Amino acid sequence: MAHIQLSIVITIAIFLLQLLSGTLSSTFTITNKCKYTVWPGALSGAGTAPLSTTGFTLEPGQSTSISVPTSWSGRFWGRTFCSQDATTNKFTCVTGDCGSGTLDCSGSGASPPATLAEFTLNGAGGLDFYDVSLVDGYNLPMLVSPQGGTGGNCTLTGCVADLNNACPSDLKVTESTNGEDVACKSACEAFGDPQYCCSGAYGTPDTCKPSSYSMFFKNACPRAYSYAYDDGTSTFTCASADYTITFCPGPTTSLKSANNDQHPMAVNISAGSRQRMRPAFIGFAVVVLALIWQLW
Numbered sequence: 085m086a087h088i089q090l091s092i093v094i095t096i097a098i099f100l101l102q103l104l105s106g107t108l109s110s111t112f113t114i115t116n117k118c119k120y121t122v123w124p125g126a127l128s129g130a131g132t133a134p135l136s137t138t139g140f141t142l143e144p145g146q147s148t149s150i151s152v153p154t155s156w157s158g159r160f161w162g163r164t165f166c167s168q169d170a171t172t173n174k175f176t177c178v179t180g181d182c183g184s185g186t187l188d189c190s191g192s193g194a195s196p197p198a199t200l201a202e203f204t205l206n207g208a209g210g211l212d213f214y215d216v217s218l219v220d221g222y223n224l225p226m227l228v229s230p231q232g233g234t235g236g237n238c239t240l241t242g243c244v245a246d247l248n249n250a251c252p253s254d255l256k257v258t259e260s261t262n263g264e265d266v267a268c269k270s271a272c273e274a275f276g277d278p279q280y281c282c283s284g285a286y287g288t289p290d291t292c293k294p295s296s297y298s299m300f301f302k303n304a305c306p307r308a309y310s311y312a313y314d315d316g317t318s319t320f321t322c323a324s325a326d327y328t329i330t331f332c333p334g335p336t337t338s339l340k341s342a343n344n345d346q347h348p349m350a351v352n353i354s355a356g357s358r359q360r361m362r363p364a365f366i367g368f369a370v371v372v373l374a375l376i377w378q379l380w
């Protein structure tokens with residue numbers, strides 16, 4: 085009898101593990117298609133579970149997958165032109181630096197300008213909310229693509245254009261040693277004007293309108309956030325998805341063609357959760373088979 089009880093406990097434990105692994109995480113695959121090395125950084129939002137990594141290296145062509153807990157919120161970005169000082173061992177990057185002095189960002193965010201991929205997983209209505217933001221400026225092309233999700237407006241977003249050379253001259257960031265254009269500031273960062281920062285008297289959607297500077301970003305990258313109140317056209321939602329984040333996706337990735345797809349606006353969470361629940365049913369089947377085997 086004790087033997088049967090133990091095996092029941094074990095099979096229930098297996099079932100719960102299946103449930104956890106199947107329903108309580110998303111896989112994020114981060115790929116570097118740039119011709120240069122990118123050092124991705126990750127920052128978890130306050131009160132959300134930390135990730136297994138907060139900074140790593142991706143050589144051209146390399147990919148890394150990360151398991152992200154289901155209610156995670158936070159952001160990913162790419163650091164460029166990083167190096168480690170030979171005497172102090174301090175690790176710094178020309179763009180997107182998080183100021184930690186190491187490869188890990190360990191709770192520090194990107195210093196602007198940096199293209200940001202922002203996520204709130206399993207938020208209101210069980211939906212994931214995500215966007216690619218240029219509100220803190222731009223440093224490299226980035227594409228976010230949901231995989232296998234349903235509902236909402238579950239589609240590609242990002243900024244596939246290379247804006248470093250095209251950047252207006254008063255926003256341009258140029259590397260001091262070789263004169264290369266490496267990033268493009270937001271007007272808020274460049275001028276600190278409340279009108280561009282949507283602060284003070286300009287702190288509401290009615291008073292803070294797009295500027296000619298934010299329109300530069302919006303025209304080049306219509307799906308990306310270009311200023312603080314640009315959420316209507318740049319926030320996307322998806323249920324039960326995995327995500328890929330690609331740096332320098334390349335000119336062949338057209339966001340325009342994805343625009344023409346029919347994306348049902350009605351949220352169909354039941355379809356999404358059913359898909360996510362499949363591993364749980366496998367676990368349930370394991371329990372039933374194990375019980376039958378034990379009682380045989």
Ligand SMILES: *[C@@H]1O[C@H](CO)[C@@H](O)[C@H](O)[C@H]1NC(C)=O
Pocket residue numbers: 236237315316317318319320321
């Ligand atoms: C996507 O759906 C959300 C939630 O319904 C909505 O707030 C947002 O404006 C939509 N985004 C786009 C780009 O249509």
Ligand SMILES: *[C@@H]1O[C@H](CO)[C@@H](O)[C@H](O)[C@H]1NC(C)=O
Pocket residue numbers: 350352354355
């Ligand atoms: C949700 O999706 C399922 C399967 O795709 C479909 O049968 C059902 O009609 C959908 N429900 C709604 C409200 O769209």
